[in-house]
Amino acid sequence: MGLPGALPVLNSKVIKCAVMLGLALNCKLSLSSKFDRKQYFYPDLPKGYQISQFDIPIATNGFIDVDLPLEFGGGHRRFGITRVHMEEDAGKLLHTGSGSYSQVDLNRAGVPLLEIVSEPDMRTGIEAAEYAAELQRVVRYLGVSNGNMQEGSLRCDVNVSIRPIGQLEFGTKVEIKNLNSFSAMSRAIDFEIARQAELYNQGQADEIVQETRLWEEGAQKTVTMRKKEGLADYRYFPEPDLPEVVLTEEYVNGIRDSLPELPEMKRRRYEEMGLTMQDVLFLANDVNVAEFFDATIAKVPDIKLAANWIMGDIAAYMKNEKLSINEIKLSPQELSELIASIKSGTISGKIGKEILLELMEKGGTVKGLIEEKDLVQIVDPVEIEKIIDKVIANNPKQLEQYRGGKTKLQGFFAGQVMKESKGKANPGLVNKILIEKLNAKS
Amino acid sequence: MLSSVQNPRTLLLHCRRSKPLHHHYHHRHYAKPIHATPLSHPISASLPTSQIQTIQKSILSREKTTRQFAEEFLNRLRLTEPHVKSFLHVSETVLDEADEIDRKIDRNEDVGPLAGVLVAVKDNICTADMPSTAGSKILENYRPPFDATAVKKLKESGAIIVGKTNLDEFGMGSTTEGSAYQVTANPWNLECVPGGSSGGSAAAVSARQCVVSLGSDTGGSVRQPASFCGVVGLKPTYGRVSRYGLVAYASSLDVIGCFGSSVADAGILLQSICGHDKLDATSSKREVNDFTSQFISKDYFESQPLKGLRVGVISETLGDGVDQEVVSSIRGAVSHLEELGCTVTEVSLPSFSLGLPAYYVLASSESSSNLSRYDGVRYGNQMVSDELSSLYGGSRANGFGPEVKRRILMGTYALSAGYYDAYYKRAQQVRTLVQKSFKAALDSHDILISPAAPSAAYKIGEKKNDPLAMYAGDIMTVNVNLAGLPALVLPCGFVKESSSSLPVGFQMIGAAFDEEKLLRVGHIFEQTLQGYSFIPPLIADEFKS
Numbered sequence: 001m002g003l004p005g006a007l008p009v010l011n012s013k014v015i016k017c018a019v020m021l022g023l024a025l026n027c028k029l030s031l032s033s034k035f036d037r038k039q040y041f042y043p044d045l046p047k048g049y050q051i052s053q054f055d056i057p058i059a060t061n062g063f064i065d066v067d068l069p070l071e072f073g074g075g076h077r078r079f080g081i082t083r084v085h086m087e088e089d090a091g092k093l094l095h096t097g098s099g100s101y102s103q104v105d106l107n108r109a110g111v112p113l114l115e116i117v118s119e120p121d122m123r124t125g126i127e128a129a130e131y132a133a134e135l136q137r138v139v140r141y142l143g144v145s146n147g148n149m150q151e152g153s154l155r156c157d158v159n160v161s162i163r164p165i166g167q168l169e170f171g172t173k174v175e176i177k178n179l180n181s182f183s184a185m186s187r188a189i190d191f192e193i194a195r196q197a198e199l200y201n202q203g204q205a206d207e208i209v210q211e212t213r214l215w216e217e218g219a220q221k222t223v224t225m226r227k228k229e230g231l232a233d234y235r236y237f238p239e240p241d242l243p244e245v246v247l248t249e250e251y252v253n254g255i256r257d258s259l260p261e262l263p264e265m266k267r268r269r270y271e272e273m274g275l276t277m278q279d280v281l282f283l284a285n286d287v288n289v290a291e292f293f294d295a296t297i298a299k300v301p302d303i304k305l306a307a308n309w310i311m312g313d314i315a316a317y318m319k320n321e322k323l324s325i326n327e328i329k330l331s332p333q334e335l336s337e338l339i340a341s342i343k344s345g346t347i348s349g350k351i352g353k354e355i356l357l358e359l360m361e362k363g364g365t366v367k368g369l370i371e372e373k374d375l376v377q378i379v380d381p382v383e384i385e386k387i388i389d390k391v392i393a394n395n396p397k398q399l400e401q402y403r404g405g406k407t408k409l410q411g412f413f414a415g416q417v418m419k420e421s422k423g424k425a426n427p428g429l430v431n432k433i434l435i436e437k438l439n440a441k442s
Numbered sequence: 443m444l445s446s447v448q449n450p451r452t453l454l455l456h457c458r459r460s461k462p463l464h465h466h467y468h469h470r471h472y473a474k475p476i477h478a479t480p481l482s483h484p485i486s487a488s489l490p491t492s493q494i495q496t497i498q499k500s501i502l503s504r505e506k507t508t509r510q511f512a513e514e515f516l517n518r519l520r521l522t523e524p525h526v527k528s529f530l531h532v533s534e535t536v537l538d539e540a541d542e543i544d545r546k547i548d549r550n551e552d553v554g555p556l557a558g559v560l561v562a563v564k565d566n567i568c569t570a571d572m573p574s575t576a577g578s579k580i581l582e583n584y585r586p587p588f589d590a591t592a593v594k595k596l597k598e599s600g601a602i603i604v605g606k607t608n609l610d611e612f613g614m615g616s617t618t619e620g621s622a623y624q625v626t627a628n629p630w631n632l633e634c635v636p637g638g639s640s641g642g643s644a645a646a647v648s649a650r651q652c653v654v655s656l657g658s659d660t661g662g663s664v665r666q667p668a669s670f671c672g673v674v675g676l677k678p679t680y681g682r683v684s685r686y687g688l689v690a691y692a693s694s695l696d697v698i699g700c701f702g703s704s705v706a707d708a709g710i711l712l713q714s715i716c717g718h719d720k721l722d723a724t725s726s727k728r729e730v731n732d733f734t735s736q737f738i739s740k741d742y743f744e745s746q747p748l749k750g751l752r753v754g755v756i757s758e759t760l761g762d763g764v765d766q767e768v769v770s771s772i773r774g775a776v777s778h779l780e781e782l783g784c785t786v787t788e789v790s791l792p793s794f795s796l797g798l799p800a801y802y803v804l805a806s807s808e809s810s811s812n813l814s815r816y817d818g819v820r821y822g823n824q825m826v827s828d829e830l831s832s833l834y835g836g837s838r839a840n841g842f843g844p845e846v847k848r849r850i851l852m853g854t855y856a857l858s859a860g861y862y863d864a865y866y867k868r869a870q871q872v873r874t875l876v877q878k879s880f881k882a883a884l885d886s887h888d889i890l891i892s893p894a895a896p897s898a899a900y901k902i903g904e905k906k907n908d909p910l911a912m913y914a915g916d917i918m919t920v921n922v923n924l925a926g927l928p929a930l931v932l933p934c935g936f937v938k939e940s941s942s943s944l945p946v947g948f949q950m951i952g953a954a955f956d957e958e959k960l961l962r963v964g965h966i967f968e969q970t971l972q973g974y975s976f977i978p979p980l981i982a983d984e985f986k987s
Contacts, residue, residue: 002815004581005568005590005687009723037811039857041834048814104819235857237866240693240808242723 001106002046007241008088010035014112015058015245017144018086019255021114022059024138024262025081031247033058035086035239040232043104044091052115054236057085058245065264066134070278072126079131080119089113114144120159120170125186125193132156133182133285137263141287149181156185160192161208162200171196171205175212176222188215192222266290279307282315288325295332300340309335313353317360329363330356337366346370347377351423378425381433384417387425388437391416402438410438490968490976492706492737493653494559501547501558508547508558512540512602515560519604519651522980525632527624528646530565531572532605539602554600556714561596562646562655565606566613567698568687569593572603576689577611577621577639580841581822590687591722592656592698592715599714604652607642611843612813613660613691615639616912617905620845625902628670629978631942634899637667640699644671647701648978654711655701660691661801662894662919664699665931665949669894672933672945672976674964676700676708679955680926681726683712684719690812692805693724695923703976705932705964706737712957726955733958740969747966749783754887758794759918765897771935771946772893778934778971779891779963789883789890793875794921800872801920802913803856803865810853816841848909873924880925880951889963890951893918898937898944918949928952930960932968933976945976 022029036054062081068074091106116135122128136147136154147154156179161171176192179185196208213222261269266284275283283293289310296306314335318325338359342352347370355369370376378384391413392399402409410431417430500506516536523529543557563569566576568586575581589597596603610620618626618641626641628634629649636645640657644667647655657664659677668675677699688698698715702708713734719725755776760769776786818824818837825836842850856865883890895915905912922929929951936943952960977985 001820003586003588003821004574004576004584004689004815005586005588007686007690007722007724009721039811039814041814041817043819043830046815046820048817049811231859233859235811235854235859235862237807237811237857237862240724241690 001109002048008051008110008239010242010245011112014086014114015247016255017112017142018058018084018114019247019252020142020259021116021139021144022062022084023252023256023259024142025059025062025064025084025116027059027062027081027084029059029247029252030056031249031252032056033245035242035245036236037239038087038234038236040234042090043102044093044106044109046091046106046109050088050090051239051242052087053085057083059084064131064134064138066127066130067267067277067281068126068130070281074277077127077130079121079127082117082119084114084116087113087115120161120173125189128158128189129182129186132185134263137285137287141260141262158185158189160189160196162193162196164200172208172210174208174210174222176215177212177225178214178216180217184215184217187220188222191215191220195222263287263290273303275303275307279311282311283307286325292325292332292335296336296339299333299336300343302339302343305339305343306335309339309356313356314360317357328360330359331363334359334364334366341366341370345377345379345426347375348423348426350427351375351377374422375424378421379429381429384421384425384429384433385437387417387420388413388430388434391420392437399438410434413438490704492704492710493702494556494707494710495737497558497653498555501543502553504547508540508543508602509537511558512536512560515604515650515652518649518981518984519646522629522649522651525627525980526629526636526645526649526651527626528607528636528642528649528651529562529605530575530577530608530621530623530642533572533603536560536602536604543600543602554598555710556596557600559601559654560604560652561601561711562604562607562643562652563593563596564609564640564643564655564657566609566658566689566691567593567656568689569603569606572606574606574689575623576613577609577618577623578816578841578843578846579622579823580816580818580837582622584822586687588687590698591684591719593687595715595717596656601714607640607646607655607657609642609657610639610663611846612689612809613639613658613663613696614809614845614849616662616666616915617902618642619902619906620843622843627902628899628944629980630672630944631899631939632980633901634939634944635670635902635904637670637895637899639663639667640701641667641670643701644668644673644675647671647673647703650703650977650981653702654707656711656715657699657701658688658691659697659699659919659923660695661805661916661923664701665894665919665922665929665947666915668701668931669933669945669947669949670899672947672978674702674705674708674933674968675894675931675947676702676712676957676961677922677929677931678712678716678957679726679928680923681724681728682716682730682928682955682957684717684722684725686719686721686725690809692808693812694808695801695805697923705930705961705968706734708930709737709957709961709965710734712961728955731958733961736958736962737965740966743966743970746783748779748963751779751782751784751889751963752887753779753784753786754789754883754890755786756794756883756890756892757788757790759892763896763914763917764893765937767935767937768893768895768897768946771937772891772948775934775948775967776891778967782966782970786891787887789887791876791879791883791921793872793879795917796872797876797921797924798913798917800869800876801916801924802852803869804873804924806849806853807856807866807869808853810850810857813842813846813850845909876921877925880921880927884927884951884953888952888959892949892951894931894947894949895919898939898946922949922951927954928957928960930957930964932964933974934967934971935974942979 033056035051037049038052039049060083063078065078089108089111091109094103139145139147145153158176159173161173163171176188199207212225214225267280270280341347398409501508546553568574568590570589574586608621608626616638617635618638626636626645628636640663643655643657646652648671664675664677683698700708700711717730718727817834823841827833931947931949933945934948935946
């Protein structure tokens, strides 16, 4: 609120998050950094200045590795990170439809932010979108933010410039705001590149000016928002109300040692396990899915099966029910149990699929369900023979028809056996014994 | 409280000494005290006693009630206020609070070390139950939703907050003429200024309208008015007292300070408000020792109680531009210190004169930023407008006085692109030099001495149109803020001003967090300074025998 006499106090968790993020982005950390006041007047800025970091940010000179989506050609990219710094958020302006007044919501004023500035290393909209998506993954992996663009937990502004091939100097950059999703970002950048290229080609390159443009989602284009801003003078000076931020090597090392495995490392690890790139991207890019997968294969190391189950039946269920993997009732332990049960022949693959659905919907254990529903696969030939005999005895007409030449009726008998055995009879054995019996001369 | 010590030692000689001094300090003609008659009223004995100790002893032993004390002070306040005008707001619940304390005492409940003590609070310190205007129209009728930490601690100590005192707007000024509401008069001469910016708090204690008061000191705003009003002013080390709830002027320089009619009272007040506050990231985690148990009766002083204390007189402060009579009062104080056993030498602080411009650059810069929040939007006076920049512009143009505008403009300029290096950065470098030179001097001296101001109080209106002349008066005090050190000002003499006498205080500067030593020296000095009475003529009648 910026009340008279109020003072800022630094939230120590912000430092932890900043260091985690700086390390995850391979940055150099400033063991000694400070805060500065960035001064300007605006209704959503209650103090008339924003506490930020100007010339000595907490982290600089890093990079991030991304894998481009397969549908866009795939491939690895490395993008530079110029800096990461801490600052406080301003309030939010709510403009009314009528335009006769606007409201200031100060609830988020003073909430800490981490600002990440990239090097101008991206060349297409999709590269920028994937960079942003990877940042989102990283902050989610670290637990630093939920990275939700819709909620405003992750906000992106983009600067675009073009230059003739061969020219070293960058062209005039244009800022684009109002990007509410990664795909909007990608489209906006591609549009802007095309707009600037068109101007170049028409000999009107000087109409590309340093300005801020708004992305209009409806019209799918960028429009001028503020023209000829020039450089604002924010009259930065060191924030006297907050002491210097001093990090010790021990502190930094402690955080470094406790960092979780980051998406890039996971992707490389999954690649080494022999999974295809498609599998890798699906499994590694959501931290919850990756955790689920890792937990499953920890118990039963059949990577391919686990991957297939997760990417197949489980993913389909999640999509249908609009649930995340944390919300389905199936646990990784039970998935590995399921895989083990099928592998050992305790249950058939078909039964396995049924159990899976029940486990996802209602939870429970594999062992419990097998017992409860009496699902153990019948693999004893004597047992199966008994059932087959019974079925054959109950269906003399079809037997006669079969022996008369309608060999397709084998499927009918097989079906009856499965029904009789409540699906538990091992299909391979059923067919083997059934054919013997059917073909026997009475 | 008085501690029981074994044998009382012999009383000290008073300060009319005759032996020559060892260095080139020598006597000048002293300003004679006006009221040398023996005074019998307990408040008025020629040696100041701790009013806090007196009141506490009295109410706890039920010799007198809290209400009786409160009524005495309130009566005096009512009689003197039309002349002095120290207060912007007087509490209406003083007697109720006094009664509550009496009831607690009757029930044998604990009442706190400041119970029964009427405290005035400078109006730039937030109080939730009274307006806090910081002396500005832009905060007219503003009522904070929280108490400053210092105020919270006062209340926890049982103090009764009698009201909010006048000040130069936002702490900017040295006379209270910068207040948007009224000019406070000096109780010693109602045509003179009380000093500033904590003029109201100093005058209130001087006129005995309250027992003690809180002020704030950014460039001397407690010490200079203390000198002008003949009271004790204590500026603690930066970080000693929480700034939470102090309306910010210059964040790296502001401190809350204490006024009292005796060193003991100023010290006891400080004790109750200092300490680490998690709401102020610049407040010190340093442990606070007990500096009040040393306020013992002079009967228990040793002979030469300050033997071994190394005192340094800052040579740059007794030269040109300082009133002769002020110089002689300071030298008198120095002589007295020598009698008490001090070793006095002269010490030079080479960067001394650079402090003033550096201070004004830094203070203006920080204040230009701190005052950006006063835009009429969320609180305070608003100039209604259809357009944002006129809402801001109009609210601020209307709400701020000329001195505040002057400093905001100066500060904005000093921080602007292209000028930051030449002004702000440069001033910070000077600040480092000032800090270093103080540190060096305080390595070889226990305390440093200077006047608190180059003159005694001047006439109201005299410096109003000459801001630079007013700024120049801060020369004695600003360096201490730049270095963040503690300082104590106590009255030591007078200057004759036509028909009246105006008090003069001397400043003692200590090492960081060494308030204990300053208070000890100040207490001993005060308790052995014979022949002066620092009761202003305005109220002296009450104290005649």
